[in-house]
Amino acid sequence: MTKSVSSARNEIILKVMTHYRSYLVFPLILILLVPLPSVCSDSVFPTDFETETILSDIYASDRAREVYEAVSVRLYKEYVRELSEIGPRPVGSDNNIEAKKWIMNKLEEVSNGKIQTETLGPSDSVIGKLSGTYSSNGPSVVIGGHYDSVEGAPGANDDASGVATAIELARVLSSYTWPLDIYFCAWNAEEIGLIGSDEVADIFREREVDVLIYFNIDMLLFPDAVVPQNQKVILGYDSSVRYHSSAMWANLVQVMNHNYGNLVATKVPSSEIPFWTRSDHYSFIRNGYRNVLNIYESGIAKDTAYHKPSDTWDNPAYDYGIAAEAVAAMGSAIAFVLGGTHRQRVLERHEALIGMNSVKPILVEITTGTNITTKTIWEGLGEININLIAPNGQEIQANQLNHFTERVEATFPAPLIGTYKVLVKNELGNAVNYDIVLEYDSDIEGNGIRDKDEIWNNAFHSDYDNDGVNDAEDPNEYVDLRQLDSDNDSISDYDEIYVYETDHLSSDTDSDSIPDAWEISRGLDPKENDAKLDFDYDGLVNQYEYLAGTDPFLRDSDLDGMYDGWEYYYGLDPLFDDSQEDLDDDGWTNIYELHHGHDPTVADSPFVTIVPILQIYGILGMLFAFLVVFRRLKS
Numbered sequence: 001m002t003k004s005v006s007s008a009r010n011e012i013i014l015k016v017m018t019h020y021r022s023y024l025v026f027p028l029i030l031i032l033l034v035p036l037p038s039v040c041s042d043s044v045f046p047t048d049f050e051t052e053t054i055l056s057d058i059y060a061s062d063r064a065r066e067v068y069e070a071v072s073v074r075l076y077k078e079y080v081r082e083l084s085e086i087g088p089r090p091v092g093s094d095n096n097i098e099a100k101k102w103i104m105n106k107l108e109e110v111s112n113g114k115i116q117t118e119t120l121g122p123s124d125s126v127i128g129k130l131s132g133t134y135s136s137n138g139p140s141v142v143i144g145g146h147y148d149s150v151e152g153a154p155g156a157n158d159d160a161s162g163v164a165t166a167i168e169l170a171r172v173l174s175s176y177t178w179p180l181d182i183y184f185c186a187w188n189a190e191e192i193g194l195i196g197s198d199e200v201a202d203i204f205r206e207r208e209v210d211v212l213i214y215f216n217i218d219m220l221l222f223p224d225a226v227v228p229q230n231q232k233v234i235l236g237y238d239s240s241v242r243y244h245s246s247a248m249w250a251n252l253v254q255v256m257n258h259n260y261g262n263l264v265a266t267k268v269p270s271s272e273i274p275f276w277t278r279s280d281h282y283s284f285i286r287n288g289y290r291n292v293l294n295i296y297e298s299g300i301a302k303d304t305a306y307h308k309p310s311d312t313w314d315n316p317a318y319d320y321g322i323a324a325e326a327v328a329a330m331g332s333a334i335a336f337v338l339g340g341t342h343r344q345r346v347l348e349r350h351e352a353l354i355g356m357n358s359v360k361p362i363l364v365e366i367t368t369g370t371n372i373t374t375k376t377i378w379e380g381l382g383e384i385n386i387n388l389i390a391p392n393g394q395e396i397q398a399n400q401l402n403h404f405t406e407r408v409e410a411t412f413p414a415p416l417i418g419t420y421k422v423l424v425k426n427e428l429g430n431a432v433n434y435d436i437v438l439e440y441d442s443d444i445e446g447n448g449i450r451d452k453d454e455i456w457n458n459a460f461h462s463d464y465d466n467d468g469v470n471d472a473e474d475p476n477e478y479v480d481l482r483q484l485d486s487d488n489d490s491i492s493d494y495d496e497i498y499v500y501e502t503d504h505l506s507s508d509t510d511s512d513s514i515p516d517a518w519e520i521s522r523g524l525d526p527k528e529n530d531a532k533l534d535f536d537y538d539g540l541v542n543q544y545e546y547l548a549g550t551d552p553f554l555r556d557s558d559l560d561g562m563y564d565g566w567e568y569y570y571g572l573d574p575l576f577d578d579s580q581e582d583l584d585d586d587g588w589t590n591i592y593e594l595h596h597g598h599d600p601t602v603a604d605s606p607f608v609t610i611v612p613i614l615q616i617y618g619i620l621g622m623l624f625a626f627l628v629v630f631r632r633l634k635s
């Protein structure tokens with residue numbers, strides 16, 4: 001009688017288990033010897049052990065890029081069209097009066113009423129003021145062009161282009177709150193001797209308006225066709241005064257133009273400008289204001305429409321795109337300087353895609369001797385390196401240079417003032433996205449005091465209340481919010497009210513048990529309860545990051561290969577490299593315990609390290625046993 005298939009199979013299995021169990025049992029025991037690791041159930045740790053840095057604009061101060069990108073070529077052209085279509089605007093004409101009213105209405109319209117307008121002087125120059133939080137206690141920024149024209153010329157380029165610059169920057173800049181007053185001006189009677197601007201400059205002196213910089217714009221639309229693209233607009237600066245008064249501002253405009261747009265502007269000293277005294281900036285110079293720039297077209301000597309009926313908004317020779325680049329660069333320079341937070345080093349952040357084996361230059365204006373710290377991260381298979389070129393063209397060697405996985409940090413000395421070039425180099429054959437943060441000291445006013453160590457001051461003011469008593473000796477002196485800290489949290493009342501918009505009477509605005517000052521310094525939001533969030537996924541929520549003193553955006557604050565949450569949970573020091581120490585004296589380092597899932601506070605038996613070896617022998621034994629069984633069954 002034939003046996004069933006299942007009966008035959010069962011008989012074979014029984015035979016194997018009966019006669020060959022000695023070959024199988026011992027290897028099987030070795031395989032099953034698996035150590036039971038200690039597990040921290042309250043924390044979540046990623047499986048890879050590389051540190052990750054999240055670069056965050058801690059102070060959120062640099063609005064330069066967004067201001068640059070907000071400038072509209074279409075709107076700029078529209079302002080030129082509307083003003084020039086009023087017709088020729090000689091002083092005293094009906095068109096001149098209509099133009100004045102149009103400018104006042106337009107400034108109020110584009111700013112949604114934030115800009116207050118008035119006319120000053122017998123010539124009725126239009127002045128629009130966007131008030132800053134410092135009010136008259138700080139210096140002011142002035143932007144202007146003239147609205148009158150010669151008889152018979154519609155004056156689109158001369159100088160509706162300058163007035164349109166002031167209006168477009170009024171539209172963009174009025175969307176923000178700035179520390180300093182910004183004046184948007186349209187001078188009258190320029191064509192008959194710079195009269196209107198001279199009247200206003202004199203009034204500004206009487207009112208003790210301290211001018212940080214005056215941007216004078218006089219004809220922007222006609223670029224010289226034969227000059228290089230980066231020389232289409234002239235940034236005329238006063239070469240007879242110190243760097244900080246004029247040349248620095250020309251550099252800043254060019255830096256913004258290079259970093260955020262298409263470079264069209266070049267710097268020219270006043271000593272090389274034959275008509276330097278023939279535009280409204282010179283009225284300010286005559287009244288003692290030396291911080292001026294005169295910005296104009298490169299084709300001025302070839303402009304055949306100058307003072308002619310052909311100076312119309314639709315002149316085919318006019319290039320509104322180039323003019324708008326210059327307008328954006330001016331606005332960006334203003335935002336860069338005014339957008340910084342008090343009492344800190346300058347922070348810049350740049351993000352871009354860099355191609356394989358490529359170099360990306362970033363321009364940086366250094367206004368005082370300092371060091372430049374760079375922190376760069378990237379995504380992809382590239383290899384980023386950073387170099388620094390000084391204003392004199394020499395390459396500067398880094399004082400410190402640290403390479404990590406997809407991250408490089410470097411510190412360079414920068415002893416010279418002027419424009420430096422940071423070179424971001426991708427030295428491998430793959431395109432990568434990089435994110436670089438630059439940090440350095442500045443001295444915008446050039447008074448020898450670094451900006452992080454001082455506040456904005458009006459140079460006219462040594463006696464705020466005009467009572468004849470020096471401020472330092474006056475018990476009734478004006479109370480300066482910049483000097484007060486009502487909640488003793490190291491942040492001035494001024495910064496709390498106007499910069500961070502936090503509660504100046506509470507050191508913890510959002511009541512999340514994390515002080516405002518710590519949240520601001522670490523890039524957290526002091527107005528939002530984020531105590532239970534874990535931005536770096538290291539197992540420590542922000543509240544415990546504060547208690548531990550660790551970085552809430554860095555999983556491994558001491559860069560010792562062990563996550564902050566794991567170290568904090570087991571009582572290790574997340575701010576000190578203790579990876580090679582042995583907390584429980586069991587012969588295994590702390591980082592070994594982390595990688596193998598052990599508790600660094602509980603000594604492991606030496607048998608724990610023998611088990612993996614036995615497991616290997618167990619697997620080999622099982623293979624050998626099955627081979628023996630197979631061969632015997634086959635025979």
